[in-house]
Amino acid sequence: MQIDPRDNVEVDLETGHKVALKDIPEGENVIKYGFPIGHATKSISKGEAVHSHNLKTNLTNAVEYTYSPFHSASPACDGDRSFMGYVREDGSVGIRNDIWIINTVGCVNKIAQRLAQTTGAESFPHPFGCSQLGDDMHNTQKILKGMVNHPNAGGILVLGLGCENNHMEEFCRVLGEVNPDRVKFLNSQDSRDELAEGAKLIEELGKYADTFKRTPVPISKLRVGLKCGGSDGFSGITANPLVGRFSDRLIACGGSSVLTEVPEMFGAETLLMERCQSREVFDKTVDLINNFKEYFQRHGQVIYENPSPGNKAGGITTLEEKSLGCVQKGGRSAVVDVLDIGDTITKNGLNLLNGPGNDIVAITNLMSAGAHLILFTTGRGTPVGAPVPTVKISSNNRLFENKPGWMDFNAGMLLNNKNMDEIAEQLFDYVIRVANGEQTKNEINGYKEISIFKDGIIL
Numbered sequence: 001m002q003i004d005p006r007d008n009v010e011v012d013l014e015t016g017h018k019v020a021l022k023d024i025p026e027g028e029n030v031i032k033y034g035f036p037i038g039h040a041t042k043s044i045s046k047g048e049a050v051h052s053h054n055l056k057t058n059l060t061n062a063v064e065y066t067y068s069p070f071h072s073a074s075p076a077c078d079g080d081r082s083f084m085g086y087v088r089e090d091g092s093v094g095i096r097n098d099i100w101i102i103n104t105v106g107c108v109n110k111i112a113q114r115l116a117q118t119t120g121a122e123s124f125p126h127p128f129g130c131s132q133l134g135d136d137m138h139n140t141q142k143i144l145k146g147m148v149n150h151p152n153a154g155g156i157l158v159l160g161l162g163c164e165n166n167h168m169e170e171f172c173r174v175l176g177e178v179n180p181d182r183v184k185f186l187n188s189q190d191s192r193d194e195l196a197e198g199a200k201l202i203e204e205l206g207k208y209a210d211t212f213k214r215t216p217v218p219i220s221k222l223r224v225g226l227k228c229g230g231s232d233g234f235s236g237i238t239a240n241p242l243v244g245r246f247s248d249r250l251i252a253c254g255g256s257s258v259l260t261e262v263p264e265m266f267g268a269e270t271l272l273m274e275r276c277q278s279r280e281v282f283d284k285t286v287d288l289i290n291n292f293k294e295y296f297q298r299h300g301q302v303i304y305e306n307p308s309p310g311n312k313a314g315g316i317t318t319l320e321e322k323s324l325g326c327v328q329k330g331g332r333s334a335v336v337d338v339l340d341i342g343d344t345i346t347k348n349g350l351n352l353l354n355g356p357g358n359d360i361v362a363i364t365n366l367m368s369a370g371a372h373l374i375l376f377t378t379g380r381g382t383p384v385g386a387p388v389p390t391v392k393i394s395s396n397n398r399l400f401e402n403k404p405g406w407m408d409f410n411a412g413m414l415l416n417n418k419n420m421d422e423i424a425e426q427l428f429d430y431v432i433r434v435a436n437g438e439q440t441k442n443e444i445n446g447y448k449e450i451s452i453f454k455d456g457i458i459l
Contacts, residue, residue: 003236016234019047035324038320059304077249081432083216084214100155102147103129133457136458141170146369157201157205167187222431227363229359230380231316235326244330245421257330258352260365275334277336304318329377333350338354353366361451377393385441385448392407392441395412397410407441
């Protein structure tokens with residue numbers, strides 16, 4: 001399959017690997033998706049396999065960018081769509097009504113787990129909240145703040161130890177004012193029986209959450225995170241373009257989507273930069289890219305130490321190739337804002353979010369930013385899930401058939417000459433069903449976890 005008329009390679013639909021469409025001399029760029037994905041390290045003959053043995057990245061550390069805006073026509077919203085959501089007292093909307101236990105520190109992970117087991121609340125262990133300094137501590141606090149404020153939770157128990165750096169008083173300064181009926185606090189060192197006290201507070205939270213009922217909400221209130229992991233050679237052909245089509249349609253109806261995984265924008269970042277709706281957003285996008293490159297350099301790493309072994313086994317050779325497939329999840333809509341780790345979505349449209357490609361860190365960042373659910377595309381398969389519904393979309397039929405306990409939707413149908421518009425409509429309908437309460441596989445399995453980004457030292 002030739003993806004773009006400009007390509008000099010095609011994709012084998014059985015394996016996802018690349019084959020040369022013509023002779024490619026040594027040093028010449030290999031073109032896929034209409035853009036260079038690297039250069040030939042030796043002469044490649046027509047029909048020859050193209051992979052790590054004869055293809056190498058073109059990426060370097062330093063790149064200068066020029067603002068050259070290009071905005072394609074946005075699709076029209078095709079009718080009034082709504083979902084049944086929980087409208088909170090502050091006007092925010094949730095698609096779940098869970099009770100969450102949020103730890104200020106990793107020392108109380110097991111207490112939270114025992115409370116979850118006995119009460120039906122949900123806990124999310126993490127190792128941080130103490131022995132951190134500077135930006136790392138602030139990142140932890142911002143991620144936890146985003147969780148406390150997330151509208152998918154009908155009630156929150158903030159559980160602390162009492163002596164940690166992120167102690168309750170300090171965390172509350174970051175958290176700000178909250179509804180005491182929805183958010184309750186417990187320091188374990190201050191209670192003779194923290195399990196009994198915690199269970200009592202969770203019971204009160206449950207009664208408060210039960211006062212909320214699902215009501216019709218316009219689709220413009222929906223916020224969707226976009227993520228890929230365990231990608232293969234089909235991801236950029238099926239699952240990611242399909243999610244991009246969904247994202248454009250949601251945005252056309254006034255909703256929001258969030259694209260993250262900054263290292264997997266390297267090599268395709270200009271496609272996002274030209275869609276920035278203003279010079280200010282462009283400058284923020286340039287900083288997003290360059291700051292993450294500096295992060296790699298600061299730790300003595302090259303920026304193109306990617307794709308992963310699984311990506312390569314699936315047919316992806318260079319970071320440019322991976323990135324050109326990855327950014328397709330963002331569709332063609334204008335970029336309206338750039339968010340840092342721990343920031344919350346405030347603008348309708350396509351947002352870019354700082355953070356690495358690591359699956360659990362990325363879904364944590366998306367959730368904390370306010371995503372009601374996450375569309376997670378994969379060609380290799382993964383059970384990973386966030387505290388919010390995490391829709392697993394397979395890029396190929398084999399994965400969907402082999403891992404029914406993990407996968408929610410099959411984009412591999414597009415390899416069978418199915419119509420993109422038809423499959424996109426099916427995905428849109430499925431997402432609305434999830435927003436209405438249909439459980440995803442990660443929810444059914446209880447696969448919900450978080451991981452907080454760390455850069456600095458631990459004391």
